[in-house]
Amino acid sequence: MAIVAWTLIIISFIIAFVGLVYPIIPASLFVFLGFILYGLFFSFGELPWWFWTAEILFAVLLFGADFLANAVGVKRFGGSKAGMWGSTVGLIAGPFLIPVFGILAGPFIGAVAAELIFNRMTPGRALKSGVGSLVGFLTSVAAKGAIQLVMIVLFVIVVS
Template sequence: MDILLLILGLACMLIGILGSFLPVLPGISLCWLGIVLLYFTNAIPVNYWVLGTTFLVVILFSIANYILPAKGTQRFGGSKAGIWGTNIGLVIGLLAPIPLGFIIGPFTGALIGELVFDTKNIKQALRAATGSVLGILASSFIQFMLCVIYFGIFISIIWEYKALLFN
């Protein structure tokens, strides 16, 4: 049973790392689930500090994941209409069955929000929309780095208890 949980945990880790680039998969949440599955084995004693800390990071990043694109829009001179457009576009882009919808949606939403509701200046609207894309890319990079860190934690736990786990 321990080996099955180890394999499932490893699968969650690998899919989670892939999910840091694919918005359909909850990358960091899957990586955390991989760590949890590791602690369900009989060979590895539960470390609540590791579980609690990593879970807190998952919660904080999940919140930040929706804030970063809007902050990118704001940082590049976007108005409240552009920020709302980014958020609406992000949701539509995630749900729409189009390639790269998670990037196209916020960009288009910010552009439409800026052009229709705030400014008629195409240059400023494009700048704000570019900021939304940079926010998404920053969010994806941070999620990837956190997934790699979680994978490192996963491997270090296995390494520490390998004698108990593989006997």
């Protein structure tokens, strides 16, 4: 039964990392699912209150990193709120509309389209905003990946 439990826990952690690039998958929920599975199969008593407090703070940091990286990327490259919203819509729609490359092309196209439509930017400035959204997305993936890795390493330290 322990093999089944650890297999399910590891699968939930893997799905969490897939969620870094597919925003439809709630990555932090799958990390927590791994912790809950551990508690159900083994014991919640092995996971002290400070562990849960730290993990919740890391989860808040995950959400903040996602928003902040995208906003800073678009803003730093001359984009506006419309560009940020377009990037977000593109991030969600991109993987469905362009199956393999949509995760990268979606935010870029969304930011460029929003800047052209709502702010009537020149194509050059709109493209620069699109590049900013792409940089923001990639920065967000790296930051969230690092935070999730820290969350899982803390879990492994506590349970071992």
